[in-house]
Amino acid sequence: MNNIFGENTKKLGFGLMRLPRLDPAREDSIDVETMKEMVDYFIGQGFTYFDTAWMYCGFKSENAAKEALVDRYPRDAYTLADKLHCGFFNDAAAMEDIFQQQLKKTGVSYFDYYLLHDLGEDHYKKYTKLGSFDWLVKKKEAGLAKHIGFSYHDGADLLDRILTEHPEVEFVQLQINYLDWESEAIQSRRCYEVCVKHDKPVIVMEPVKGGTLANVPETVAAIYKNYAPNASVPSWAIRFAASQPNVKMVLSGMGNMDMMRDNTGYMKDFVPLNDEEIELIQRATDIINHGIAIPCTACSYCVDGCPMNIPIPKYFSLYNAEKQEYKGKGFTPQGEYYTRLAENFGKASACIKCGKCEQICPQHLPIREHLEAVAAQFE
Ligand code: SF4
Ligand code: SF4
Known part of the structure; x- marks a missing residue:
């Protein structure tokens, strides 16, 4: 199986989308000093993968990556992924301009992984119309993006079509968590299987479903605690995602040092779920599915454009x-x-x-x- 992430790379990535804040009400008020401590701890534990994007943290995540990571570590101590979202450009020149700004904002001379952000039916049309896939290949040929891929939020049939039409893509970032695994709308399992079919390694986003799987009903928490008293509730969700054999990286948005310590603790020497644990997760899924009214992942993409400023x-x-x-x-x-x-x-x-x-x-x-x-x- 194709693995562009390296056989010995640890499977946990630091998602720079929900960073610690100085002002809890403002996502762009990143607490860079705390972030530096988290970056140091993460790298100190042997982890290397960082994931940012143009609009994360009110467009400030890339700047924070420069300050807390790029300016403080040699280039071979980490890998950095960045993304291009077609919601922010309408022609090829503007696309290139964003890329150049991203290099400046992050301070790197190349990205290890570069993704077209948030593909689905509508965005696939736009990326195709603007020649984004060919442009991406040129970035790879120029050594500015070592590996190219896309993140994806749509059904399995379209994913199959995209990967058939674009064999040059090296990896796919998917939303995978145990609640969405069999979901009709998200189709995590089916999308994962499409990637296996096309021999594309998978990066996982939203393994804890925007915090939902960290705040499970009391009955579910009790099931987990009973089996493994020292394991945190989110650890079950992250281990579920990482246990899929073709998943090579699981991104976790860690908002504070406690989360960082917990995640790196069980992911340092990762052990996949055993059969009994898989069965417990199935029971948990059934219970939670009865309780969740609105399956929002709290990505906040909807917030900026709302004319009525509704959170x-x-x-x-x-x-x-x-x-x-x-x-x-x-x-x-x-x-x-x-x-x-x-x-x-x-x-x-x-x-x-x-x-x-x-x-x-x-x-x-x-x-x-x-x-x-x-x-x-x-x-
Ligand atoms: S409702 Fe908004 S925050 Fe929730 S998943 Fe949709 S875009 Fe993201
Ligand atoms: S006004 Fe209503 S429909 Fe329009 S963006 Fe805001 S929440 Fe959505």
Whole structure:
């Protein structure tokens, strides 16, 4: 099986999308000093893979990668992945301009891995029209991108078509977690199998589903604790993704040192799930699937373009938490959080139904409809 990541490379990547913040309300207020400590720890434990993108952390993730990583370590101490999203350009010249800015922002002279970001039916058309695949090959030939791939959010049939039409692509980044594995909408397993068929190694994004699988119902947490008292709840999700043989890297957005210590602890000498553990995860999946109302991954892609400044993922997270509370608990804190958020941002009921958010949502969620439910719940 093709492995461009190296046989001895550890399977955990540091996703630079949810970094520690100085101001919890502002995603671009990256706490670079804490990030430096995390980078040092990560590299100290023998890990090497870092993943950023143009718009992560309010367009500041690449700058932070330079400050915390690139300026402080020799180039062969790490590998850096970056991505190009077609939502930010409409012609080839602007595409090239973004790439050049990315080199400057990160401070590297080449990327180890470079991806077309967020492919699906619509974006595939746009990348094709603008010649992005040929352009990507030229970047590889010029030594500016050592390995080329794309991240993907759509069905398995289209993925099969893209990989057939573009054998030059070397790897695919997929959303894989145990909740989405058999999901009709996300089709994680089927997409993974398409990659196996085309002999393309897989990088996993959203292994913990934007934190959802770190905050599982109490019954599920008890199942896990009973089996392995010292294992954290998210470790089950990350190990599930890493246990798929063709998965060569699992990205985790680590927001603080505790997460970093926990993740690197069990991924340093990674042991795949055994049969009994797989069975427990299946039980957990069944239980959770009964409780999650809105499967939002909190990627925040929808937020910037919303004319009413609605904090969509935050509202969805509150709504899910509310729906997962066990009945009869009495007071729950979600309503309070909602009221505070609504003082500074648009209310769910302020949605004017323009649909911009749904065009960019990689999970294809009916956001407008869900916001109506949020409004009914909290307003
Ligand atoms: S449909 Fe509503 S939530 Fe979505 S971008 Fe428009 S106003 Fe914002
Ligand atoms: S609604 Fe969609 S785009 Fe917005 S944060 Fe959730 S998954 Fe991302």
